[in-house]
Amino acid sequence: MVRYEVTIFHRILDILLLVCAWSIVLGIFLTASQHFNIQNNSTQVRVLLRSPQDKADNRSGVNKVSQDARIVRNSKLPNCLIIGFSKCGTLALRGFLSLHTDIVSPQREIRYFNVFYKRGLQWYRNQMPPSSEGQITLEKTPSYIMSAEALKRIYQFNSSIRLIIIVRDPITRLQSLHAHMFQGMPKSSKVPSFREWCGGRARTARVVRVADYAHPVGNVFKLFPRHQVLVLSEESLEQNPLRVMREAERFLGLKSSISKTDFVYNEPKGFYCFNTSSRKYPKIVKSVVLNEKTGCLGSGKGRKHPDIDNSLLKELVDIIRPYNERLFSMIGKRFKWKNFEAM
Ligand SMILES: Nc1ncnc2c1ncn2[C@@H]1O[C@H](COP(=O)(O)OS(=O)(=O)O)[C@@H](OP(=O)(O)O)[C@H]1O
Numbered sequence: 001m002v003r004y005e006v007t008i009f010h011r012i013l014d015i016l017l018l019v020c021a022w023s024i025v026l027g028i029f030l031t032a033s034q035h036f037n038i039q040n041n042s043t044q045v046r047v048l049l050r051s052p053q054d055k056a057d058n059r060s061g062v063n064k065v066s067q068d069a070r071i072v073r074n075s076k077l078p079n080c081l082i083i084g085f086s087k088c089g090t091l092a093l094r095g096f097l098s099l100h101t102d103i104v105s106p107q108r109e110i111r112y113f114n115v116f117y118k119r120g121l122q123w124y125r126n127q128m129p130p131s132s133e134g135q136i137t138l139e140k141t142p143s144y145i146m147s148a149e150a151l152k153r154i155y156q157f158n159s160s161i162r163l164i165i166i167v168r169d170p171i172t173r174l175q176s177l178h179a180h181m182f183q184g185m186p187k188s189s190k191v192p193s194f195r196e197w198c199g200g201r202a203r204t205a206r207v208v209r210v211a212d213y214a215h216p217v218g219n220v221f222k223l224f225p226r227h228q229v230l231v232l233s234e235e236s237l238e239q240n241p242l243r244v245m246r247e248a249e250r251f252l253g254l255k256s257s258i259s260k261t262d263f264v265y266n267e268p269k270g271f272y273c274f275n276t277s278s279r280k281y282p283k284i285v286k287s288v289v290l291n292e293k294t295g296c297l298g299s300g301k302g303r304k305h306p307d308i309d310n311s312l313l314k315e316l317v318d319i320i321r322p323y324n325e326r327l328f329s330m331i332g333k334r335f336k337w338k339n340f341e342a343m
Helices: 002-048 052-060 065-074 090-097 117-126 148-157 170-182 203-211 214-223 234-239 241-251 281-287 310-331
Strands: 080-084 136-140 162-167 229-233 263-266 271-274
Touching (some): 080 148, 090 162, 090 241, 090 271, 148 214, 162 234, 170 203, 170 310, 214 310, 229 241
Parallel strands (some): 080 136, 080 162, 162 229
Antiparallel strands (some): 263 271
C-alpha cells in the first residue's frame, strides 16, 4: 500500500516537472519570437527609407501616402518649440522654418504642455509628423509662454530643448488682438472701439497684460540657459524673412537650406508668401494651412488694424515703454518699434 502511494507520488512529481520544463521552453520561444518581431519591424522602417528617392522624399517630408502610414511610427517628440507670443507672426515663422529640409512640424498648435498634458507623452508624440534621423521636430503653441506651469513642464520634459520666442511692437499687438477678437462679427453686435477695449480707468492693468513681454520672458530665463532661447521680432520676419531664417538656422545648428527663391512678396496680401513653384511647396502645403493658389497665409493673418488717435497712442506709449526697456535689457538687444520711435 505504502509502495503504491510512493509510486503515485513519483508520477505526480514527474508530471509537474514536465509541465515546468515545457513552460520554460515556451517562455523562451515567445520572448525570442517577440524580439525577432521588433527587430523585423524596425528593419522594415529602415528598409523603407533606404532607396535614394525614399531618403530624399523623407528629408523633404514628401512621403508617399502608403509610406506615411508605416513611417508614422517614426514620429519623434519635439526638440524645438515656438512658445510665444500670439499675434506676433508665430505661424509665418513656423511655416517659413518648415521650408528647411531638416525641420518637420505638425500643422496644428498641439497645446500639450498647457491644455492636453494629461493625455501623456505618447499622445504628444502621435501628433508629430514622421521624421528621419537628424531632422528637427518643431512644434508651435504661442500660449505656452503665458503659463509658468507649462514652462516648468517643458523643462521637465527636456531641459536642453531649443525655444524660439517672437515679439512685436506691443501696440501693434494690441491692435492685432482687437482685430482678431472683433473683426467679422455681425454688424448688430456691440463691438467695443479700440479705446474702449483698452480699458477706461483699469487701462494700465489691461494693456500691460498684453504688452509686457518682459515678465513671461523672465520666467523662461529662470529655467533655461540663454543659449537655448532665441528671441526674434515680427517686424524683421515681415520685412526680411530670409535673414530671420538664417538666424534661426544658426541657432538650431543647421546648415542653410532655405533660399530667397522660397519666398515671394505678394503685393495684394502685403506680406511675403511661399513660392508656389518652389520644389519645397508640396511639403509646405502639408504642414501649413494656407491659400494653396497664392501660397499666402489665410485671411486670419494680415487683418486691418483699428485706428488709434494720438492721445491714446501717447498714453499707451507711456504705459508700455518701461516694459519694453526691461525686455531689451533682459535679452541684450533692442527692437525698433515704430510706435515708440516716433514719440
Ligand atoms: N508672411 C506673413 N504672412 C502673414 N502674416 C504675417 C507674416 N509675417 C508676419 N505676419 C503677422 O503674423 C500675425 C499673426 O500672428 P500669429 O501667427 O502669431 O497669430 S496667432 O497667435 O497664431 O493667431 C499677423 O498679424 P495681423 O496682421 O494683425 O493679422 C501678421 O501681421
